[in-house]
Amino acid sequence: MAIDPNNLSATATLTFSEEFDAFETWNGTTGLDTIGAPQWSTKIRATGTLPYNDESQYYVAGPDGAAAAGNTLPNPFHVADGALTIxxxxxxxxxxxxxxxxxxxxxxxxxxxxxxxxxxYFEMRAELPAGHGLWPAFWMLPEDGSWPPELD
Structure with missing residues (x-):
């Protein structure tokens, strides 16, 4: 059966949903929270940046900040009123x-x-900022980490 975006309840099965009532991250072993729902990960790789994208930011791992050389990094993740701000x-x-x-x-x-x-069918509701040096994105990447292809 084809998926009809105008009639999702009759043509599709919801497999992942996040309303950001809270922000739980991957526990490192199961990838599931206490009720068995998938969680987010904030660590993208062994380092905190994507050097091949010529990026200028360091991605902080974890909503509580991360320790780096004895310093605590700022927490970029904030959840309020059902919205995640990064x-x-x-x-x-x-x-x-x-x-x-x-x-x-x-x-x-x-x-x-x-x-x-x-x-x-994949859907994201987001307000993406505009400005010099910003690169907000919703990427769908291959599970095996290969590239290309990707969907932006």
């Missing part, structure tokens, strides 16, 4: 030496390790 900001000079040469801090969320789906 803030990008200039890094305090006192921690820039711990940020792999990056001058900004920010955050990224991913369902890698927790949830994947090959086919279906």
């Amino acid at each position: 803030a990008a900001a200039p890094a305090d000079p006192s921690i820039q030496g711990s940020l792999e040469g990056q001058t900004y801090t920010s955050g990224m969320i991913t369902t890698y390790h927790e949830f994947s789906q090959t086919y279906g």
Whole structure:
């Protein structure tokens, strides 16, 4: 049966939903929260940046901030009124030496390790900021980490 975006309840099965009533991250083993729902991961790779994208930010791992060289990094993740905000900001000079040469801090969320789906209808509701140096995105990437292809 084809999926009709105008009649999803009759033509599709919901497989993942996030209303951001809270922000729970991957527990590192199961990828599920206490009720068995997929969680988000805030760690994208062994380092805190994507050097091949020529990015200027260091992605802070975890909603509580992360320790870097004895300093606590700012928490870019905030949940209020059913919305997640991920803030990008200039890094305090006192921690820039711990940020792999990056001058900004920010955050990224991913369902890698927790949830994947090959086919279906995908929808995101978001307000994406505009401005110099910003790169907000909703990427769908292959589960095996290969590239290309990706869907933006």
